[in-house]
Amino acid sequence: GKVHGSLARAGKVKSQTPKVEPQEKKKKVTGRAKKRHLYNSRFVNVTVQPGGK
Numbered sequence: 001g002k003v004h005g006s007l008a009r010a011g012k013v014k015s016q017t018p019k020v021e022p023q024e025k026k027k028k029v030t031g032r033a034k035k036r037h038l039y040n041s042r043f044v045n046v047t048v049q050p051g052g053k
């Protein structure tokens with residue numbers, strides 16, 4: 001397709017953003033445990049919001 005704008009501005013925003021070091025986080029659950037977490041968050045402890053199903 002056609003190019004919108006000049007290619008001279010490619011990567012402008014990414015070069016402007018300040019570098020932030022990635023923080024230490026807890027490891028994500030995988031496999032069966034992840035499915036369990038999804039099930040619980042979707043079906044078990046649901047709070048009924050106004051206008052929600």
